Amino acid sequence: MGSAAITLGLAFICLHCGRASGTLLKPVTNVTWKSFNFLTTLQWEKISGDVVYTVRVAGIKSNWKKKPECTRMASTSCDLTSLMQNVTDTYTAEVLTFSSSITDETDEPPYTKSPPIQLLKETKIGRATFKVNKTTNAQIQLTIEDPLTHIRFSNKTLKTLRDIYGPELVYKVLYWKDRSSGKKTVIAKDQVLILDVDPGVSYCFTIQPHIKSPYKYGQKSSFQCTSSKGDFLSDYSIGVYALIGFGALLLLSIIIGISVYLCRRKTAQNVPEANPLKPV
Incomplete structure (x- = not known):
């Protein structure tokens, strides 16, 4: 009985240590870019567990940088536009996974690297x-x-x-x-x-x-x-054509409604005259 309790305790301690060191954490999946008129966002799929994410980005011509808004966050997207202002550079980002209950980040956490993106080529252009x-x-x-x-x-x-x-x-x-x-x-x-x-x-x-x-x-x-x-x-x-058409239909409906109302009223007034009561 005593040995079983000791074994269980050691297993719990090892499990806790494993969580503390980040070995049980998993890297995120499906990391993709979305860029429209050079507004550039990194997105990924949420993984199970009580975790938070930190995003960092670097270019061929620039070092790794982080945004305070994208540090230890629960969201699965990060707007990196402000860190990607050199449109001629090629950028790569990493999404790091941390336990939300542990603030000690001495060990290297699991991470997933994004595909590279070159904004001049890959950002989508809107309408003028x-x-x-x-x-x-x-x-x-x-x-x-x-x-x-x-x-x-x-x-x-x-x-x-x-x-x-x-x-x-x-x-x-x-x-x-x-x-x-x-x-x-x-x-x-x-x-x-x-x-x-x-x-x-x-x-x-x-x-x-x-x-x-x-x-x-x-x-x-x-x-x-x-x-x-x-x-x-x-x-x-x-939209303008639809609005004009709707207004015309509404006006026509009002005219028809008024005409029907006046006809019914006139008919109701003429009924007593067409069928007078005969004296007893």
């Missing part, structure tokens, strides 16, 4: 916005606004795509006559584009950022259409 203005009856001007990124200048202001890619950034402009299936494409190298059009005809436009090197496209914008009457231009999108 633009304005349409008619300069003459036969010309239309498109003014494009370069999308902002999450990379900052030394004064902390945000850089645009053009600040990062320079002349490698162009815009694919797709335009067509309203209610026509024929479409034309033109490349805009600058933020202002002048197009010759047929007078008195409505045109629709959509644009898409294009990075020539490294070769990739951004998201397409919603389309905008000009008005064929006068010089007035309006922005049209699927």
